[in-house]
Amino acid sequence: MPLKMPEPAREILDKRREIVRGLRSIVPGEGVIDTPEQMRVYETDGLTAYRQMPLVVVLPETVEQVSRILDYCYRRSIKVVPRGSGTSLSGGALPLADGVLLGLSKFNRILDIDFENRTVTAQPGVTNLAITRAVESRGFYYAPDPSSQIACSIGGNVAENAGGVHCLKYGLTTNNVLGLEMVLVTGDVVRLGGKHLDSEGYDLLGLLTGSEGLLAVITEVTVRILRKPEGARAMLIAFGSSEAAGQCVADIISAGIIPGGMEMMDRPAIHAVEEFVPAGYPLDAEALLIVELDGPSVEVDHLIGRVEAIAQKNEASSLRVSTNEAERLLFWAGRKAAFPAAGRISPDYLCMDGTIPRRELPKVLHGLKALSAKYGLRVANVFHAGDGNLHPLILYDANKPEELARAEQFGADILRLCVKHGGVLTGEHGVGVEKRDLMPEMFSKGDLEQQQRVKCAFDESGLLNPGKVFPTLHRCAELGRMHVHKGEVAFPDIPRF
Amino acid sequence: MAEAGAAIKDALKRRESLEVLGLGSKRAIGRPSEATDILDLSFNKGISIYEPQELVLSAKAGTRIAEISALLAGESQMLAFEPPDFAELLGTGSGSLGGNLATNLSGPRRLKAGAARDFILGFSALNGSGEPFRAGGRVVKNVTGYDLPKLMCGSWGTLAVMDEITIKVMPKPETEISVCISALTHEASIRAMAAALQSPAEVSSAAYLPKTDFEESRTMLRIEGVEASVRARASHLQDLLKPHGSLSLLDEASSLDFWRDVRDVMPLASLRDAHIWRISVPPSESAVVMARIRSTVETRYYCDWGGGLLWLAVPPDPEAHGQVIRGAISSGSGHATLIRAPANVRRSVPVFQPQPKALAELTRRVKTSFDPERVLNRSRMYEGV
Numbered sequence: 113m114p115l116k117m118p119e120p121a122r123e124i125l126d127k128r129r130e131i132v133r134g135l136r137s138i139v140p141g142e143g144v145i146d147t148p149e150q151m152r153v154y155e156t157d158g159l160t161a162y163r164q165m166p167l168v169v170v171l172p173e174t175v176e177q178v179s180r181i182l183d184y185c186y187r188r189s190i191k192v193v194p195r196g197s198g199t200s201l202s203g204g205a206l207p208l209a210d211g212v213l214l215g216l217s218k219f220n221r222i223l224d225i226d227f228e229n230r231t232v233t234a235q236p237g238v239t240n241l242a243i244t245r246a247v248e249s250r251g252f253y254y255a256p257d258p259s260s261q262i263a264c265s266i267g268g269n270v271a272e273n274a275g276g277v278h279c280l281k282y283g284l285t286t287n288n289v290l291g292l293e294m295v296l297v298t299g300d301v302v303r304l305g306g307k308h309l310d311s312e313g314y315d316l317l318g319l320l321t322g323s324e325g326l327l328a329v330i331t332e333v334t335v336r337i338l339r340k341p342e343g344a345r346a347m348l349i350a351f352g353s354s355e356a357a358g359q360c361v362a363d364i365i366s367a368g369i370i371p372g373g374m375e376m377m378d379r380p381a382i383h384a385v386e387e388f389v390p391a392g393y394p395l396d397a398e399a400l401l402i403v404e405l406d407g408p409s410v411e412v413d414h415l416i417g418r419v420e421a422i423a424q425k426n427e428a429s430s431l432r433v434s435t436n437e438a439e440r441l442l443f444w445a446g447r448k449a450a451f452p453a454a455g456r457i458s459p460d461y462l463c464m465d466g467t468i469p470r471r472e473l474p475k476v477l478h479g480l481k482a483l484s485a486k487y488g489l490r491v492a493n494v495f496h497a498g499d500g501n502l503h504p505l506i507l508y509d510a511n512k513p514e515e516l517a518r519a520e521q522f523g524a525d526i527l528r529l530c531v532k533h534g535g536v537l538t539g540e541h542g543v544g545v546e547k548r549d550l551m552p553e554m555f556s557k558g559d560l561e562q563q564q565r566v567k568c569a570f571d572e573s574g575l576l577n578p579g580k581v582f583p584t585l586h587r588c589a590e591l592g593r594m595h596v597h598k599g600e601v602a603f604p605d606i607p608r609f
Numbered sequence: 610m611a612e613a614g615a616a617i618k619d620a621l622k623r624r625e626s627l628e629v630l631g632l633g634s635k636r637a638i639g640r641p642s643e644a645t646d647i648l649d650l651s652f653n654k655g656i657s658i659y660e661p662q663e664l665v666l667s668a669k670a671g672t673r674i675a676e677i678s679a680l681l682a683g684e685s686q687m688l689a690f691e692p693p694d695f696a697e698l699l700g701t702g703s704g705s706l707g708g709n710l711a712t713n714l715s716g717p718r719r720l721k722a723g724a725a726r727d728f729i730l731g732f733s734a735l736n737g738s739g740e741p742f743r744a745g746g747r748v749v750k751n752v753t754g755y756d757l758p759k760l761m762c763g764s765w766g767t768l769a770v771m772d773e774i775t776i777k778v779m780p781k782p783e784t785e786i787s788v789c790i791s792a793l794t795h796e797a798s799i800r801a802m803a804a805a806l807q808s809p810a811e812v813s814s815a816a817y818l819p820k821t822d823f824e825e826s827r828t829m830l831r832i833e834g835v836e837a838s839v840r841a842r843a844s845h846l847q848d849l850l851k852p853h854g855s856l857s858l859l860d861e862a863s864s865l866d867f868w869r870d871v872r873d874v875m876p877l878a879s880l881r882d883a884h885i886w887r888i889s890v891p892p893s894e895s896a897v898v899m900a901r902i903r904s905t906v907e908t909r910y911y912c913d914w915g916g917g918l919l920w921l922a923v924p925p926d927p928e929a930h931g932q933v934i935r936g937a938i939s940s941g942s943g944h945a946t947l948i949r950a951p952a953n954v955r956r957s958v959p960v961f962q963p964q965p966k967a968l969a970e971l972t973r974r975v976k977t978s979f980d981p982e983r984v985l986n987r988s989r990m991y992e993g994v
Binding site: 226227228229230231250251252272273275279280283284286287296300301302303304306307308309310311312313314315316318319321322323339340341342362363365366368369370407408410411414415467468469470471496499500501534535536537538539540541542543547551554555556558559560561562563565566567568569570581 | 660661662663664665684685686713715719720723724726727736740741742743744746747748749750751752753754755756757759760762763764768779780781783803806807808809811834835837838841842845889890891892893914917918941942943944946961962964965967968971972974975976977978979990
């Protein structure tokens with residue numbers, strides 16, 4: 113099914129030149145981009161299957177400019193799509209033909225490093241990795257490490273509640289953010305939290321994190337930084353079946369061990385990766401686990417012994433423990449190259465992102481095999497095994513007619529399968545446009561309406577990033593009266609897409 | 610819950626407010642109730658799912674924390690955020706899961722493990738229109754839709770009536786010990802705690818108890834984990850802290866007792882007439898804030914969370930010395946909550962930190978998005994909300 117976005121407003125498209133002039137009066141010089149050649153780089157994000165040229169791109173440099181841009185758009189009912197580095201895998205930053213694309217790439221300064229309180233305050237365009245780079249000389253780091261960390265921005269991380277391979281032990285973005293400055297659609301600037309813990313009042317910080325650019329534009333972020341663990345060692349454990357690997361993961365957790373990272377790959381993924389980065393992965397394995405333990409060396413050595421025993425009990429077919437830092441990084445090199453490796457064995461791939469209760473893994477993998485046969489498309493699985501976050505990579509060729517559509521249907525069926533087994537549509541990539549139309553698989557009409565009423569509390573006119581997350585647009589007035597009209601659809605003319 | 614839904618709809622029709630009541634353990638916190646009726650939810654209890662291997666537990670909101678903790682302990686697991694028990698402090702009973710999450714109160718391990726809000730995964734509830742909805746999920750990693758579970762935490766029952774809640778649980782540390790530094794000033798203690806927290810010792814709690822008539826001040830640092838690691842880290846920590854003062858060690862039993870008392874505000878609970886404040890500031894500002902307050906008001910106090918959490922007891926006062934206490938906190942750099950005071954005091958001084966205008970308006974709109982006629986715990990947090 114082709115993606116449907118809200119119908120562009122003719123009256124906005126007609127006023128394009130006037131809007132460009134208006135934005136230039138707020139952001140002078142090169143900060144407003146309106147030529148097709150220059151706007152081209154903004155037409156898509158990490159979900160490259162969808163492309164759309166924006167109305168105009170604006171790259172403000174100050175909070176005041178952001179506030180004035182939003183005020184300008186709000187008064188004229190112009191839609192706004194915020195964008196960080198554009199690495200979203202769910203189309204969160206996909207532009208709108210009648211929308212201003214508000215890029216935050218010029219907000220690229222780290223504002224404060226505070227070792228005493230163990231915090232960093234940064235502008236939203238600073239990359240995830242740059243925060244760690246700024247504090248690592250003193251032995252600190254910023255824990256969430258999405259695989260795009262070299263490019264993705266901290267503002268985007270907050271908008272998407274980005275994860276990474278270490279989040280079972282160290283949490284997602286939401287568990288590591290202490291404060292925000294945000295600009296509401298009206299242009300009002302609001303600060304939440306700070307360097308102190310557990311700000312009082314409604315947890316709007318928690319709400320904003322993962323709100324996918326639908327509630328406000330983030331202009332400053334304060335995160336907590338952690339002391340780097342004293343050391344880390346990784347284990348490569350191979351199994352003859354995914355069931356055995358899954359049981360090993362369950363037994364490790366049951367034993368009270370929370371590894372710094374615990375990743376699983378299935379046979380197709382192992383083969384794709386080993387061909388791309390020879391990391392010495394065993395090619396005869398059905399499932400491979402990477403278990404990383406971190407902390408003081410006495411603790412790491414002790415826990416490695418216990419994990420070895422658990423692996424042997426679960427009939428591991430081979431087991432290697434890294435003996436030095438180079439070997440640890442080599443163990444990870446394969447896993448970290450899983451996506452480009454998939455890109456090498458197939459012209460295109462779709463990366464899915466469901467989470468399931470871990471015990472359901474064998475059943476879900478079994479279901480995946482059946483779906484793979486049904487759609488005639490190959491799939492390789494990488495899996496954040498510790499927290500049940502599954503990334504099936506659907507391999508397809510966009511140049512073959514209908515194959516993208518087939519891959520998308522396959523992907524949708526995978527996510528339905530996850531929900532059927534007690535899981536969710538997305539563990540860390542966000543809903544965006546990609547999973548928008550699947551939301552009713554997981555939520556009832558009433559659930560979605562409650563979420564949309566929250567959206568209305570921030571953005572009554574629906575101008576911030578419309579067409580993302582929610583499969584149906586509602587007028588806020590209609591939602592507000594829901595308790596009176598109980599269940600009736602009061603405005604049948606409202607666009608459903 | 611069908612009856613609760615009907616009661617909410619009925620109150621909505623009459624535009625009246627209901628007091629949302631679980632086990633009532635924290636009922637005395639907040640602005641005095643404006644409700645005409647009580648929505649008694651104490652019946653809504655029981656653990657429905659506990660899967661130790663998945664680190665997940667689901668229970669009805671009215672389930673006792675004690676019951677959950679006991680079940681978890683049987684599998685060597687725990688609620689990592691250490692829900693405090695204010696039975697002594699407030700002279701009430703112990704609390705429920707729903708009450709603990711709705712108030713987002715966390716104990717000493719919050720410093721390392723995160724707050725109550727970091728452990729909620731999903732919930733079902735009734736909104737202020739009496740309509741059921743749910744959000745979140747039953748898995749530990751989920752970004753599908755807005756994080757309404759977090760929004761419930763710290764909303765003090767003003768947004769929705771939670772029915773069933775799913776939380777993330779964690780393995781219990783094998784053992785713990787604490788390193789004690791004696792006789793430091795508040796400022797010196799903050800420096801010692803900062804040094805410890807910047808070290809790789811993985812300190813999970815850090816508190817400062819000032820000098821009293823009976824004993825010298827104590828700066829306490831807690832280390833948890835597998836035994837060999839705990840011993841190694843404690844020894845590193847002792848080496849690091851030697852220049853800061855005279856050191857001693859608390860064994861596991863003493864350490865457990867000490868941190869439970871800190872969690873439950875026991876150092877101040879027995880000061881029966883005193884008003885009790887809870888203040889959160891950046892640790893580096895802790896000593897300055899206390900010095901400002903103590904230059905005007907006589908207080909007993911202690912700090913948790915590396916100095917960032919201040920618990921204060923002040924002599925009775927019609928406004929609980931609110932102006933002095935809030936005036937001592939730099940703007941936007943913390944908050945003060947009045948946790949214990951008689952109803953007339955809680956009516957005359959804002960119990961929760963007053964918000965700047967734009968944030969207050971946003972708060973009001975978020976409230977309305979769940980509870981348009983302000984049926985649920987009206988004005989408990991902010992007047993009219």
